[in-house]
Amino acid sequence: MPEHIDLSPNPKSHIKTLARIGYNLNSAISDIIDNSVTAESNNIYIEIDIIDEKAVLIILDDGYGMTPETLIDSMRIGCKDPADIRNEFDLGRFGSGMKMASFSQARKLTVISKDSNSKPQSATWDLDLVEHENAWKLIKHSEVETNDLCSKFNIQFGKQGTAIIWENIGKYDGYPVSELQAVLGQDLTNLKSYVRLHFHKFMEGKRAINFYFNYQKLEHFDPFLRSRSGYQEGPSQKFRVKKGGSIELRVHILPHESKLTKSDLAKLGGTDQITANQGLYVYRANRLIISGGWFGLTRLSQLGKLARVEVNVPTSLDEEWSTDVKKSSLEIPHKVKAKLKQLIREPIKRSQKTYRYRGRLEEANAFWKVNENERDKSISYEIAKDNTLLKHLLSTLNNEQASTLIEYLKNLSAEIPIHHIYEKMSSEPNQINQNDISYTDLLEGLKKLWNK
Ligand SMILES: Nc1ncnc2c1ncn2[C@@H]1O[C@H](COP(=O)(O)OP(=O)(O)OP(=O)(O)O)[C@@H](O)[C@H]1O
Ligand SMILES: [Mg+2]
Incomplete structure (x- = not known):
């Protein structure tokens, strides 16, 4: 009989590995926002502040919140089985995103949450404590402490909601306050561009969620510029998949640059980015994961630069598409690649035509x-x-x-x-x-x- 030995990871070194699985600030915050979207929030507030001379990041939503028991349970890494069947609008999969995304950026994660039937509850993972104790010891706060935290971070709940607070954020360590403001401002600008693009589908339509950055409402950005003149809709295709749900492919041709406003052009990253960002736009349950690139289906070309193919994938296909905990990359299965290859032939030609026609008129001097x-x-x-x-x-x-x-x-x-x-x-x-x-x-x- 072989012997079974319990070799649980050593917390002190494990946290260092967990902190380095490849999130950046944008993808980490997006994982937190995923949870707020799943919780059916109407409003999501993202705030980067300086408190006691240190950068603090707060994401507050008014979604359905957590019961006191769910809150504690949710603080565990791997609190849910990735194999569980989830509701089609649930952006979660691994039961780990909130913790992993937070630990990649901050050494202290506090979650304060309130469902419609209870008072706010809170708990903190402080990695300094985990390291010191060499044990996964969670700090559970009392009611008074929770209220103090709410006042310290200026968090006011309505009927329900959740606040995620990051402190001891590694990338801001060592900056004097005088420089911190500028660094935070730059990150906030990048983050806004990322969120207005990656969550644009949630900011549109009847059930639109309001996103606020430091209390300023964020406008969405549609990468296909559907509402602008000169936009062309290409062919589309939808096919059901065995695991339930369906994959939808939809082709878009952007208006030519000469028809874009300065602001649209800037949001697209300028002329060079229009070329670089041609290709596939893959959405997992409406959240943009991949923005551009042809994944070997065709070459990046100067003339096909206006072509974009929207690919909508349900979360039921997470395994086939190799979704990982960061949800910042996917692998396109071979079968889907074959369908895409056929579908993109026509739009690339169309994009070339739009570009060539313009070229003849404008490029001669x-x-x-x-x-x-x-x-x-x-x-x-x-x-x-x-x-x-x-x-x-x-x-x-x-x-x-x-x-x-x-x-x-x-x-x-x-x-x-x-x-x-x-x-x-x-x-x-x-x-x-x-x-x-x-x-x-x-x-x-x-x-x-x-x-x-
Ligand atoms: N803003 C929130 N509102 C309500 N519940 C939340 C919120 N954030 C997290 N939770 C609860 O905490 C659990 C754990 O979140 P976490 O992000 O770690 O995992 P997940 O979303 O289940 O899966 P994934 O690892 O794929 O993100 C969630 O399943 C949810 O029940
Ligand atoms: Mg999650």
Whole structure:
């Protein structure tokens, strides 16, 4: 008979591993927001404050809250079995998100919660204590202590709700208060962009949830810009899956950049991000998990940059899609990849068309002509013969000089490093800078020749 030995993890070292499973501030807060959404909140308040010279993060909701027993139970890592069948709107799976997300950012997690039948209750995980005691010892607060915590963090519950409080946040350690404000401000800005995109579906429609950041209401951001002029809806497909629910694929073509307002363009991250973010937008029960990238289905292309494919996946498929506790990545099953491959052919062509059509009108300038030959489907870039400067220069040259210049220009257009430009435009468009080219060296060289 083999012997069974209990080798439970050593809490002191285990917490260090748990804190490093790859969350960042945005994905960690999103995991907390998931819980507030699941709890049917109408309002979610996210606040980053400085209290006693330290950064504190508070997420307060008015969802159904927890009974005193559920609160204690919920503080346990792995409080629920991932194999349990959950309601289709429940964004949870592992019974761990609240703890893991919090420990990835903060050494102290306090949860205060109130359901409609009880007074607020609270409990704290203080990792300093866990480490000191080398045991998972939870701090359960008395009623008086809970009230003190509510006043300290300015938390006021209505009928029900939950507050998650993070203290001793690692990334803000060591900043003097004078610098902390700016650092927090930057993080808050990033966080807002992340939340308005990743939770945009919950902020729209009749049952819209209000999100507030430091008491300012957040507007949602639809990555497909459906309400803007120039938006095109592509084909869609829905298929039922064995485990229940269905997967829905929906194609969107963004309006061309020239039709976007400055604010939309900024929210999309600017022109270069429009290219980088083409691809699949995968939502797990309406929460955006993946924003862009083709996952090997096709290449990222300059011309397909306006194409986006919305993929809606139910949580019943978490296993097949390899959802992990962070819910910040998924794996697309082979069967779905095959369907997507077929579906995206048309939208990419359509995006190319929108882009090409615009290109013909806008990209030719006084020096270059774009010659699109419809019959043999070829495109060439040629030096504009009717350019005023060129005409003037030619008029000053004798025949021999003029034909040398024309020969030079012919070669100049034939030898544009077009593949290089194409590749750079697709991968690093913002690094291309044609405005600050210095011609000093060239002029110096030419002057020497003239003087000879
Ligand atoms: N804001 C909240 N309102 C009501 N209940 C909550 C709230 N946050 C957490 N809970 C309760 O605590 C439990 C544990 O939350 P936790 O995020 O750790 O796990 P989960 O949501 O069940 O699964 P996952 O690990 O996938 O997030 C939840 O299942 C829920 O019952
Ligand atoms: Mg959760």
